[in-house]
Amino acid sequence: MSNAKEKVSMVSLGCPKNLVDAEVMLGRLAKDRYEITTDEREADIIIVNTCSFIKEAKQESIDTILDLADRKQDGRCRLLIVTGCLPQRYQEELARELPEVDIFVGTGDYPRIAEIIEEKSSRPEQLRYIGDPNFVFDESLTRLNSSPAYTAYLKIAEGCSNCCSYCVIPSLRGAFRSRPLESVLAEARSLVAGGAREINLIAQDITTYGRDLPGSPSLETLIRELAAIDGLAWIRLLYAYPDGITDGLIQTIKNEPKVCKYLDLPIQHISDPVLKRMNRRSTEPQIRELVARLREEIPDIALRTSLIVGFPGETEEDFRTLLHFVEEAQFDRLGVFCYSREEGTPAAEMPDQVSERVKRERYKKLMKAQARVSFKRNRRLIDMEEQVIVEGYSEETELLLKGRSSRQAPDIDGQVYITAGNANVGDIVRLRITDSSDYDLIGEIIS
Numbered sequence: 485m486s487n488a489k490e491k492v493s494m495v496s497l498g499c500p501k502n503l504v505d506a507e508v509m510l511g512r513l514a515k516d517r518y519e520i521t522t523d524e525r526e527a528d529i530i531i532v533n534t535c536s537f538i539k540e541a542k543q544e545s546i547d548t549i550l551d552l553a554d555r556k557q558d559g560r561c562r563l564l565i566v567t568g569c570l571p572q573r574y575q576e577e578l579a580r581e582l583p584e585v586d587i588f589v590g591t592g593d594y595p596r597i598a599e600i601i602e603e604k605s606s607r608p609e610q611l612r613y614i615g616d617p618n619f620v621f622d623e624s625l626t627r628l629n630s631s632p633a634y635t636a637y638l639k640i641a642e643g644c645s646n647c648c649s650y651c652v653i654p655s656l657r658g659a660f661r662s663r664p665l666e667s668v669l670a671e672a673r674s675l676v677a678g679g680a681r682e683i684n685l686i687a688q689d690i691t692t693y694g695r696d697l698p699g700s701p702s703l704e705t706l707i708r709e710l711a712a713i714d715g716l717a718w719i720r721l722l723y724a725y726p727d728g729i730t731d732g733l734i735q736t737i738k739n740e741p742k743v744c745k746y747l748d749l750p751i752q753h754i755s756d757p758v759l760k761r762m763n764r765r766s767t768e769p770q771i772r773e774l775v776a777r778l779r780e781e782i783p784d785i786a787l788r789t790s791l792i793v794g795f796p797g798e799t800e801e802d803f804r805t806l807l808h809f810v811e812e813a814q815f816d817r818l819g820v821f822c823y824s825r826e827e828g829t830p831a832a833e834m835p836d837q838v839s840e841r842v843k844r845e846r847y848k849k850l851m852k853a854q855a856r857v858s859f860k861r862n863r864r865l866i867d868m869e870e871q872v873i874v875e876g877y878s879e880e881t882e883l884l885l886k887g888r889s890s891r892q893a894p895d896i897d898g899q900v901y902i903t904a905g906n907a908n909v910g911d912i913v914r915l916r917i918t919d920s921s922d923y924d925l926i927g928e929i930i931s
Contacts, residue, residue, distance in 0.1 A: 489519040493527035495552070496630075497545055498535025500637045500686050500722070500895070502568060503630065504621070506533040509567065509597045511626035516598040520628065524555060529563040529601065534570035537652065538824035545570045553584035563604065565589065567597075569656045575614045583610065590614035591657055595625055617643070617658040623670035633679035634873060634910035635894055637686050640668050640706065644688035646725065648752075649763040650795065650823065650831040653688055662693050665701045669709055672716070681910060682718040682873060683710065684893065690721060691728025704736040711742045717912055718873070718890060722748040726774055727765045738782045744890040745782055749774075750790040754809040755802040758795050761834065768805075775813050786891035788817035793850060794843030795823045796834035803846050810853050816861050817897050818854045822847050855922045862920035869930065872900050872915045874907045889915070889925065898923035905929025 492513050496506035509531065514520050524530055530552050534545035549566055556564050563586045571578055571588035578588060587604055589597065592615040600613055620642045621627070629636050643658040644651070672683055685706075687693065694701040710719055719742050724733075726749055737743050753759050756768050766774075778785055791806065810818065822843040825832045870889040878884040878901060885902035892898055900915065905928055907913050915927040 489517055490528040491521045491526050492518045492529045492531065493521050493524045494531045494533060494630075495524070495548060496533040497548060498533075498537065498541055498569070500684070501639060501688070502533055502535055504627070504637050504639045504686070505568065505591070505594055506531075507627045507630055508621055508625055509533070509594050510628040510630070512595060512598050513601075514628055515626045518598070524552060524561070525559055527561055529565065530556070530561050531565045531567055531597075534566060534568040536569040536573050536656070538821065538826070540824070542570065549582060549585065553582070556584060563587065563601065565597075565601070567594070571612070571614060572617060572656045573652065575612055579610060579612060586610060588612045588614065591617045592619045594619055617656060618661075620661050620663060622663060622667045623674065627671070629675065629678065629680075631894070632875065632909070634875075635682040635684070636675045636680045638668065638672055638675065638683045639663075639686050640690060640693050641687035645692070646689060646765075647763060649761060649834075650792070650826065650829055652826050652829060655828065657688070660688065660692050660696065662695070662697050664697060665694070665706060665709065668706060669713075672710055673713055676713055676715045679910065681716065681912060682720065682894075683716060684720045684722055686722050689723060689725045689728060691724050691730075691733070702732070704730075704732050707736050707740060707743060711740050716742060718742065718744050720744045720746055720890075720893060722893060724749055726751055726771055729774055729778075734778060734781050737785070745784050746786045746788070746891055746893065747778065748788045748893065752790065752792050753795065753798075753802075753806060755798070755805045758798055758802050761797055761831070762792075762795060763830070772809075772813075786816040787813075788819075788893070788897070789815050790819045790821065791850065792821050792823050793846040794838040794840075796831055796838065797836040798823075798838055798846075803849075807849060807853060810850060811857065814857050814861060815854070816858065816891065817893075818850075818858075819896070820847050820850045820854075859920070859922045862922070862925060865917045865925060866920060868917055870900070870915050870917060870925070870927065872902070872913055872927070874902070874909055874911045874913060875899075876909050887913075887915075898925065900925045900927055903928055 496503050535541040565587040566585050567589040572590040593613045641662045643660045644653045645660040693703045872887040872889050874887040878886045887900050913929050917927045919926040
């Protein structure tokens with residue numbers, strides 16, 4: 485009897501929070517009798533970890549599943565498994581429309597992935613494991629970090645209780661659940677021991693961290709404990725709801741050297757009528773005051789935000805207010821989404837739905853305005869010094885190194901192209917900025 489391990493390949497779609505879920509499953513499988521491969525053509529088992537947050541994400545998930553189903557017919561793959569938000573949301577429809585899929589696994593059953601695959605060996609029918617979305621990762625589970633060793637995402641909570649009117653996340657992920665402080669710290673120490681210099685804190689809303697735990701440890705407490713870990717250089721805060729930004733958190737970002745002077749602050753809109761229909765708690769005056777306070781307290785902070793255009797009832801006046809705000813607020817980074825009408829959400833039933841044409845027009849106008857803002861913000865950095873983490877060679881030429889400054893998050897922000905000096909991947913170096921474009925920087929290593 486052969487003792488050869490079966491090979492498993494994972495395709496993870498969507499956000500970094502989804503990526504962590506995929507890494508949890510890979511860790512569980514690698515600990516069992518499976519070998520992990522990044523080449524789907526070599527895989528005996530292919531897992532697609534899906535996203536269904538908006539229409540485009542659902543379509544990408546379906547297209548990927550169908551593409552890999554074709555490979556299943558042509559190659560060595562014996563099992564095609566679909567996990568994550570898509571089966572959690574659409575298990576009946578998927579089971580009916582995708583007979584090529586062998587197993588569907590929802591968001592609550594990731595730790596059981598090895599047992600689920602084993603069970604399939606004695607059951608030829610299509611299987612579904614869609615339970616309540618109550619899973620919370622802890623340090624007792626093995627996680628296989630698929631990012632470069634010098635950087636890692638650290639999920640500090642699961643679920644969401646904010647209940648924005650456009651969002652399906654609470655129904656797919658459950659109510660907000662914080663990981664215990666020691667659990668987060670134990671994983672952070674393990675990541676740093678494995679080479680991580682940068683840790684990016686993620687959750688649906690990191691500012692809510694700890695409120696549901698005994699003793700209610702705050703996000704500031706967590707940050708201070710993380711900062712005490714030897715070898716960790718950068719702590720980055722992603723997905724921070726504006727109404728959860730406290731004076732204490734601002735002072736922690738300002739005064740803790742290991743915290744990147746960077747904040748991801750998804751405001752979604754600035755017009756009060758739209759914010760109210762979105763069921764967002766922040767108002768226009770509160771958002772404006774927060775941005776001003778952050779810039780006053782931390783003058784060199786890089787602010788990122790996310791916006792939605794074309795929300796039901798968004799008028800031309802609402803959009804002009806948003807456009808003017810983008811020009812005034814001068815966010816360093818900005819992502820824009822066209823509103824996606826998601827069944828089961830209150831917003832899907834609202835009157836005055838905006839046409840796709842108008843959504844696209846508004847999207848283009850906002851992105852054009854932000855390109856001008858970003859270009860201007862980047863030009864201000866010329867001749868200044870920045871800390872940069874080296875990530876390897878440029879895709880264009882091996883004559884150039886590339887990296888990210890502490891003002892740039894992985895995957896979503898720009899890059900720094902290094903034209904002079906030598907360094908190893910994962911090194912954090914001092915760089916003098918010599919030039920810039922809309923989203924990228926160019927510089928020379930000075931130490």
